Amino acid sequence: xxxxxxxxxxxxxxxxxxxxxxxxxxxxxxxxxxxxxxxxxxxxxxxxxxxxxxxxxxxxxxxxxxxxxxxxxxxxxxxxxxxxxxxxxxxxxxxxxxxxxxxxxxxxxxxxxxxxxxxxxxxxxxxxxxxxxxxxxxxxxxxxxxxxxxxxxxxxxxxxxxxxxxxxxxxxxxxxxxxxxxxxxxxxxxxxxxxxxxxxxxxxxxxxxxxxxxxxxxxxxxxxxxxxxxxxxxxxxxxxxxxxxxxxxxxxxxxxxxxxxxxxxxxxxxxxxxxxxxxxxxxxxxxxxxxxxxxxxxxxxxxxxxxxxxxxxxxxxxxxxxxxxxxxxxxxxxxxxxxxxxxxxxxxxxxxxxxxxxxxxxxxxxxxxxxxxxxxxxxxxxxxxx
Numbered sequence: 117x118x119x120x121x122x123x124x125x126x127x128x129x130x131x132x133x134x135x136x137x138x139x140x141x142x143x144x145x146x147x148x149x150x151x152x153x154x155x156x157x158x159x160x161x162x163x164x165x166x167x168x169x170x171x172x173x174x175x176x177x178x179x180x181x182x183x184x185x186x187x188x189x190x191x192x193x194x195x196x197x198x199x200x201x202x203x204x205x206x207x208x209x210x211x212x213x214x215x216x217x218x219x220x221x222x223x224x225x226x227x228x229x230x231x232x233x234x235x236x237x238x239x240x241x242x243x244x245x246x247x248x249x250x251x252x253x254x255x256x257x258x259x260x261x262x263x264x265x266x267x268x269x270x271x272x273x274x275x276x277x278x279x280x281x282x283x284x285x286x287x288x289x290x291x292x293x294x295x296x297x298x299x300x301x302x303x304x305x306x307x308x309x310x311x312x313x314x315x316x317x318x319x320x321x322x323x324x325x326x327x328x329x330x331x332x333x334x335x336x337x338x339x340x341x342x343x344x345x346x347x348x349x350x351x352x353x354x355x356x357x358x359x360x361x362x363x364x365x366x367x368x369x370x371x372x373x374x375x376x377x378x379x380x381x382x383x384x385x386x387x388x389x390x391x392x393x394x395x396x397x398x399x400x401x402x403x404x405x406x407x408x409x410x411x412x413x414x415x416x417x418x419x420x421x422x423x424x425x426x427x428x429x430x431x432x433x434x435x436x437x438x439x440x441x442x443x444x445x446x447x448x449x450x451x452x453x454x455x456x457x458x459x460x461x462x463x464x465x466x467x468x469x470x471x472x473x474x475x476x477x478x479x480x481x482x483x484x485x486x487x488x489x490x491x492x493x494x495x496x497x498x499x500x501x502x
Contacts, residue, residue, distance in 0.1 A: 122141025135242045143276040153234045166279045169203040213237045222331035224288040226280035240270040310461020360410045375399040454482045468497040
């Protein structure tokens, strides 16, 4: 393979195959190459990033989509526009994630190198790119989850490319992708407001005592928030921050909430990464589950909620069948969904900057689920978080 670029179709296939099957052997070769970001973008990212949008376009036109017995086929122009937008946002996301990966590298003992970060993200996204092929047959869309293998590819490439110590690669990978999730929520808004080639002008860094990440037309992020996320993850890995004991979480679930009686409890540990307790509640024909999830190194902290708040990130969808709202509202991260016809919904919030509290099920109104979440004492969670 040419050490300077992936220029031919055969080389692209060889690189993709090697990254997927033998990442630990391939990353050192990637690190040694001198290809520019533009070369990698043109010869690798653009061809592979087109797979998903093209497959989805063809699949939608031939098979259409269906859910809950309802089938529809998007119009040609609508599908084409969606494919183009999806393709553009994918490219923008690659640049955004590369910036985040580069910024966080030093926080985890690695080295900042923009080209290496771009290589890590571009080649590490290979599984996600290839999984887009399942869009050809919408009913097989579930298999696109195989694209999550890209997270593992990123993990294996963190040390050879960004020089992150092996013992810190897990934390580096998790924090990078969590920060990326929040940024990607608003990347569509960013793309619609910024004019220029992919990645140009999308993100810039303003230096001050605290440091900010500026997104034109949207706002700024306090980069100290990202650093807090990195430090928190390191402490979790070292065992300095431990998940709340399962019995303690279980004790947070009230025996009754209004007219609903608790009918069962389940618990689960996620090792050093967290723990959860879930209670099942029932009243007549209605029932819901209330979950308290402790994620000390991930959810909460300023690294997620704070970044979203800085961006004002919020997504809302609403029609005659119900609504869904995800994002920051009144300074609080919320995840809310309601289906009118089925009288089913979900309501979740982040408490004490590390606990996710969520209620979901078949109830009379969303207010029932909100009351269930409010039944968890936030002050008690604050005490547990200290």
